[in-house]
Amino acid sequence: GQCSQVCPVGAITERNEVIEVLRQLDSKRKILVCSTAPAIRVALAEEFNADPDFNFTGKMVAGLRKLGFDYIFDTNFSADLTIMEEGTELINRLNNGGKFPMFTSCCPGWINMVEKSYPELRENLSTCKSPQQMIGAVIKSYFAKKLGVSTEDIIHVSVMPCTAKKGEAKRPEFVQKGKDGKNYPDIDYVLTTRELLTLMKLKKVNPAELADDKFDSPLGISSSAGNLFGVTGGVMEAAVRTAQIITGVENPIPLGELKAVRGLEGIKAATVPLKTKEGKDINVRAAVVSGGANIQKFLEKIKNKEVEFDFVEMMMCPGGCINGGGQPKSADPKIVTKKMQRMYTMDEQATLRLSHENEEIKQIYKEFLIEPNGHLSHELLHTHYNDRSKAIQDMSLHEKK
Ligand code: SF4
Incomplete structure (x- = not known):
């Protein structure tokens, strides 16, 4: 995935961000908020x-609380929010026209690839920000308002399986006015799973020994569909669940039965029945691709034109975020399969499995x-892409001189 491209400088940036977050935790001068991606809990x-x-989620939250965070929120909540926004966007494109295939936009590795190598596909991308950036924007607006504080009073640390998420958080458009x-910035620091483990070691916090704790409200409840974002095919599966219900399909695919998008194969495809606003049955041609x-x-x-699709999920890391460049290194050749299985077990055990049913x-x-x-969603949760x-090209010309 992204790892090989960023590793030469990775070690230096990693140490700095851990030290910065340590400083924030020790100084306690600001309100410290943490949010965690789906892939973190299965890695821990x-x-x-x-x-x-x-299910290790409760232990992870307890560990973060012990580290000193004031509020701990779930990026899975904003994965559910992504499903609401992206599902609606897909349905709108199907009803009113737009660029197809529509591509998912939650993986910054993929976004970088489009902007640098396939700029002609920018309009095919969903305009939805990634779950990391969505929760960043709502923490510093909606949640700040609830607390009665200003954007700059909050420090938000996002924990991600991914080194490309650090660059995403630094994009100049992802900010709020103080x-x-x-x-x-909506996100002040991005720690990888490895960095979180370093932080826990430095502060002598062992989450496995702690009693289970719960995410805080109002950005802490999530469906197991949101959690599936951590695995290849998961965004598709979550989107299909909600889009089929919202559009009123008579016989929606039963939960867990969209098997064609599961597993480690690099390119997967499925046909998904949806309904148009006129009540016409349509078959959406879906594909799921992982690995550069x-x-x-x-x-x-x-x-x-060998293939034609309507909606495509793209993830840069083979297998999805569970296999991200910021995850702990493992000698176990079955590690990705094991993490994937954990995701599906969590989904089977969950009582809330649909994003739109999240209270x-x-x-x-x-x-x-x-x-x-809507208007505010467009302002806070959607974005645009650049031709880079x-x-x-300019850079490579420069290098040749
Ligand atoms: Fe990051 Fe996940 Fe994309 Fe890998 S697949 S680059 S971990 S967002």
């Missing part, structure tokens, strides 16, 4: 040798966002 479960069907009129080489192969096929999702729309793809291919 493996790291601390938890039983395959043991009361002094200056821009403040598979993405290139797939895009060639699209370009040559905190309903609450944020009722109190704040009003409706998916020219900058890359």
Whole structure:
């Protein structure tokens, strides 16, 4: 995945961010908020040798609380929010026209690839920010408002399986205005899973020994569909669950039965029945691709019109975020399969398995966002993409001189 591209400087950046976060935790001058991606809990479960069907989420939250965070929120909540926004966007494109295939936009490795190498596909990308950036934006607006504080009073640390997420958090458009009129980043620091483990070691926190704890409200409840974002095919599976219900399909695919998008194969495809606003039955041609080489192969096929799709999930790391460049290194050749199985077990054990049934999702729309793809959603949860291919060409010209 991204790892090989960033490793030369990775060690230095890693140490700095851990030290910075340590300083924030020790000084306690600001309100410290942490959010965690789906892939973190399964990585920690493996790291601390938890039983395959043991859900480590409560221990992870307890560990973060012990580190000194004031509020701990779940990036899975914003994965559910992504499903609301991206599902609505897909349905709108199907009803009103737009660029197809529509590509998911939650993986910054993939976004970088489009901006640098396939800028002509920018309009095919969903305009949705990634779950990391969505929760960043709502913490520093909706949640800050609830606390009665300003954007700059909060420090938000995002824990990710991914080194490309550090670059994503630094994009200049992902900011909120403080009361002094200056821009403040939605995410202040991004720690990888490895860095979180370093932080826990430095502060002598062993989550496995702690009693289970719960995420804070109002950005802590999530469906197991949101959790599936951590694995290849998971965004598709979560989106299909909600889109089929919202559009009123008579016989939606039963939960857990969209098997064609599961597993470690690099390119997977499925046909998904949806309904148009006129009540016409349509078949959405869905594809799921993971791994940089598979993405290139797939895009060639699209370009040559060998295949045609309506909605495609793209992840740079083979297997998805569970196999991200920021995850702990493992000598176990089955580690990705094991993490994947944990994700599906968590889904089977969960009582809340649909993003649109999440009470905190309903609450944020009722109190704040009003409706998916509405005015405030566009301002806070959607984004645009740049053509960076020219900058890359200029750089290589420069190098040749
Ligand atoms: Fe990061 Fe996940 Fe994309 Fe890998 S697949 S680059 S871990 S977002």
